[in-house]
Amino acid sequence: MTITLERSADSLAPIALPTISRMVGVGTASTGTSITQPELLELLAIDDPKVRSVFLNSAIDRRRLTLPEPDAAGRRAPEPQGELLAKHKRLAIEMGSQALQACLKKAGASLSDLRHLCCVTSTGFLTPGLSALLIRELGIDPHCSRSDIVGMGCNAGLNALNVVAGWSAAHPGELGVVLCTEACSAAYALDGTMRTAVVNSLFGDGAAALALISDGPGETRPGPRIIKFASFLITDAVDAMRYDWDGDLNRFSFFLDPQIPYVVGANAETVIDRLLTGTGLRRSDIGHWLVHSGGKKVIDAVVVNLGLSRHDVRHTVQVLRDYGNVSSGSFLFSYERLVEEGVTSPGDYGVLMTMGPGSTIETALVQW
Numbered sequence: 001m002t003i004t005l006e007r008s009a010d011s012l013a014p015i016a017l018p019t020i021s022r023m024v025g026v027g028t029a030s031t032g033t034s035i036t037q038p039e040l041l042e043l044l045a046i047d048d049p050k051v052r053s054v055f056l057n058s059a060i061d062r063r064r065l066t067l068p069e070p071d072a073a074g075r076r077a078p079e080p081q082g083e084l085l086a087k088h089k090r091l092a093i094e095m096g097s098q099a100l101q102a103c104l105k106k107a108g109a110s111l112s113d114l115r116h117l118c119c120v121t122s123t124g125f126l127t128p129g130l131s132a133l134l135i136r137e138l139g140i141d142p143h144c145s146r147s148d149i150v151g152m153g154c155n156a157g158l159n160a161l162n163v164v165a166g167w168s169a170a171h172p173g174e175l176g177v178v179l180c181t182e183a184c185s186a187a188y189a190l191d192g193t194m195r196t197a198v199v200n201s202l203f204g205d206g207a208a209a210l211a212l213i214s215d216g217p218g219e220t221r222p223g224p225r226i227i228k229f230a231s232f233l234i235t236d237a238v239d240a241m242r243y244d245w246d247g248d249l250n251r252f253s254f255f256l257d258p259q260i261p262y263v264v265g266a267n268a269e270t271v272i273d274r275l276l277t278g279t280g281l282r283r284s285d286i287g288h289w290l291v292h293s294g295g296k297k298v299i300d301a302v303v304v305n306l307g308l309s310r311h312d313v314r315h316t317v318q319v320l321r322d323y324g325n326v327s328s329g330s331f332l333f334s335y336e337r338l339v340e341e342g343v344t345s346p347g348d349y350g351v352l353m354t355m356g357p358g359s360t361i362e363t364a365l366v367q368w
Contacts, residue, residue: 088124
């Protein structure tokens with residue numbers, strides 16, 4: 001099956017591109033305590049003015065977090081790595097189950113319809129993978145095919161979408177789901193360093209699921225069609241976002257280079273130009289931008305370098321405000337809000353964009 005991309009009057013003839021699959025349902029979930037930035041500063045007893053400023057100037061109002069319980073003196077001690085891994089497993093299954101079922105309900109489907117489950121997480125390591133644990137937890141048909149994407153970070157939702165879109169194209173009419181579930185509370189280090197503050201001020205817990213189906217012969221389903229993907233690995237910044245073992249803390253610790261927003265912004269045009277190459281489309285033809293809620297400076301850098309308006313990234317900004325950075329599923333939280341807004345029209349084009357370790361920018365072009 002192919003679709004025709006419309007070109008402007010002064011362009012060449014239309015180009016036919018293959019339709020990969022359709023996005024037919026989205027659902028999200030979060031768990032833990034909804035906590036504001038000032039409340040979190042108080043709970044963690046952070047007094048350093050520089051650290052406080054990182055929290056209070058983040059453009060985040062509140063996030064969902066599952067923090068360690070306070071001791072008798074009211075202090076919250078750092079959790080050992082083993083406890084953090086157990087927390088990740090528990091929260092990932094809890095949030096993932098809720099997001100998956102919400103997504104299927106939106107798609108008018110049930111667990112018995114599921115034929116492929118691709119699970120994404122970077123906030124803990126599980127063997128067997130999350131897909132196997134959810135199949136057991138929810139009683140999904142054990143013949144359901146599955147895949148797990150681990151450790152790719154905030155960009156991984158689009159890597160998974162690429163995988164499941166390919167699976168969907170090979171299995172017309174069958175239901176596949178991308179499930180991103182990130183228990184960022186299980187990747188927190190509770191100390192007073194600026195490195196830790198940058199991470200602890202930003203990430204929140206959340207899960208998001210997206211259902212995909214390719215039209216079978218003679219079928220036309222509602223939902224945007226995925227047309228094309230484009231990626232860009234910024235090899236000069238391969239160490240700018242990383243998850244390292246901290247021997248002093250005896251646990252893993254996430255690192256974000258302060259130059260990341262500028263690195264992402266400076267390379268945003270490169271990957272978007274590649275995405276649109278051969279389609280006859282210009283950036284001005286894109287009506288909907290669903291950008292990863294990576295942080296205020298990241299969003300601002302993308303806006304400036306791509307010439308976007310604040311309206312273009314309204315959902316990205318709102319998700320950051322209400323949930324913080326929920327890693328790989330952030331762009332699906334924005335997509336859910338766009339669906340609920342009900343402003344898309346047939347023929348509209350959209351760009352999905354995520355950024356993460358590598359450093360990597362992932363994109364997808366869709367059409368309603």
